[in-house]
Amino acid sequence: MVKRIHQNIASEIDKLNDNDAIAVVNYISQLLSNRISKSREPKTSDDLILSLSDAYENRRARQVVEWEKVRRQNAQRSV
16 A cells, blocks of 8 residues: 555655746755754753642652652562
8 A cells, every 4th residue: 555655645746847846846845854953953941841840749759659669669678
Protein backbone atom coordinates (compact mmCIF):
# COMPACT_ATOMS: atom_id res chain seq x y z
CA MET A 1 0.00 0.00 0.00
CA VAL A 2 2.85 2.38 0.78
CA LYS A 3 4.36 1.72 -2.63
CA ARG A 4 1.03 2.54 -4.21
CA ILE A 5 0.85 5.86 -2.35
CA HIS A 6 4.39 6.76 -3.43
CA GLN A 7 3.59 5.81 -7.01
CA ASN A 8 0.44 7.96 -6.91
CA ILE A 9 2.38 10.92 -5.58
CA ALA A 10 5.15 10.45 -8.13
CA SER A 11 2.65 10.23 -10.97
CA GLU A 12 0.89 13.37 -9.76
CA ILE A 13 4.19 15.27 -9.60
CA ASP A 14 5.04 14.04 -13.10
CA LYS A 15 1.79 15.61 -14.35
CA LEU A 16 2.84 19.05 -13.09
CA ASN A 17 4.77 21.52 -15.17
CA ASP A 18 8.32 22.35 -14.09
CA ASN A 19 7.44 25.45 -12.08
CA ASP A 20 4.67 23.71 -10.15
CA ALA A 21 6.87 20.67 -9.49
CA ILE A 22 9.62 22.93 -8.11
CA ALA A 23 7.06 24.70 -5.94
CA VAL A 24 5.83 21.38 -4.54
CA VAL A 25 9.36 20.19 -3.80
CA ASN A 26 10.21 23.49 -2.11
CA TYR A 27 7.05 23.29 -0.03
CA ILE A 28 7.83 19.75 1.11
CA SER A 29 11.42 20.73 1.92
CA GLN A 30 10.17 23.65 3.96
CA LEU A 31 7.78 21.43 5.91
CA LEU A 32 10.52 18.92 6.65
CA SER A 33 13.01 21.57 7.74
CA ASN A 34 10.41 23.10 10.08
CA ARG A 35 9.72 19.69 11.57
CA ILE A 36 13.44 19.04 12.12
CA SER A 37 14.08 22.47 13.64
CA LYS A 38 11.13 22.09 16.03
CA SER A 39 12.40 18.73 17.25
CA ARG A 40 15.86 20.18 17.93
CA GLU A 41 14.58 23.14 19.95
CA PRO A 42 14.90 22.60 23.68
CA LYS A 43 11.53 22.44 25.32
CA THR A 44 11.16 25.40 27.61
CA SER A 45 8.89 25.36 30.59
CA ASP A 46 6.75 28.37 31.04
CA ASP A 47 7.13 30.60 34.07
CA LEU A 48 3.91 29.41 35.70
CA ILE A 49 5.06 25.78 35.74
CA LEU A 50 8.43 26.77 37.16
CA SER A 51 6.90 28.89 39.88
CA LEU A 52 4.42 26.19 40.84
CA SER A 53 7.08 23.50 40.98
CA ASP A 54 9.10 25.65 43.35
CA ALA A 55 6.11 26.44 45.58
CA TYR A 56 6.37 25.40 49.22
CA GLU A 57 3.54 22.88 49.00
CA ASN A 58 5.10 21.10 46.05
CA ARG A 59 8.54 20.97 47.66
CA ARG A 60 6.91 19.55 50.78
CA ALA A 61 5.00 16.96 48.73
CA ARG A 62 8.20 15.85 47.00
CA GLN A 63 9.87 15.50 50.38
CA VAL A 64 7.02 13.34 51.67
CA VAL A 65 7.24 11.11 48.58
CA GLU A 66 10.97 10.66 49.18
CA TRP A 67 10.37 9.80 52.84
CA GLU A 68 7.75 7.22 51.82
CA LYS A 69 10.20 5.60 49.37
CA VAL A 70 12.84 5.33 52.08
CA ARG A 71 10.31 4.00 54.59
CA ARG A 72 9.12 1.32 52.15
CA GLN A 73 12.69 0.29 51.33
CA ASN A 74 13.49 -0.02 55.03
CA ALA A 75 10.31 -2.01 55.64
CA GLN A 76 11.20 -4.43 52.84
CA ARG A 77 14.73 -4.90 54.18
CA SER A 78 13.50 -5.67 57.67
CA VAL A 79 11.14 -8.44 56.44
